[in-house]
Structure formats: C-alpha cells, structure tokens
Amino acid sequence: MLVVNGFFENGVFIPEIPLANIKGRKKAVLRIEDENEKQERINTWKEFSKSIRDSDEILEGEPQRLLFRSPEEVAVL
Numbered sequence: 001m002l003v004v005n006g007f008f009e010n011g012v013f014i015p016e017i018p019l020a021n022i023k024g025r026k027k028a029v030l031r032i033e034d035e036n037e038k039q040e041r042i043n044t045w046k047e048f049s050k051s052i053r054d055s056d057e058i059l060e061g062e063p064q065r066l067l068f069r070s071p072e073e074v075a076v077l
Helices: 036-054 071-076
Strands: 006-007 011-013
Touching: none
Parallel strands: none
Antiparallel strands: 006 011
C-alpha cells in the first residue's frame, strides 16, 4: 500500500510527491481531513495521555502480551 499526503484544492488533489511511478489503473482512497477534526483528535489523545500519567492506580500482576490478528485472520471474520 502506498500512502500519499497532499492537499485537495479547487476540486483537484495535489500530492506532496510525484506520482509518475504508478502504472496502470489502481484502486485508491482519498480521505479528506477537516482541520478542526484533526485538532480535536490531537486534543483527545493529549487528554488520554495526561489521564494515564496522572493516574495513581496501582497495577497488580504481570502485563499480558497483546495478540493482534493477521490481515488473513481478519478477512475470515
């Protein structure tokens, strides 16, 4: 997967890097971010991080390993 950042302006996507090396027809997704939404997301993560740092909760036991599913396992669901 190739991720290309850029700007959508006046109905045209302007990439930050040249896209000349992409050959043929490719499926693509354009995600348009609202600046307010982006700042709200940043603020939410900052608040979450601060809550963790300020927590006085005592953790007991050993940490458990997280097991993530592979894309193939997710596709089967």
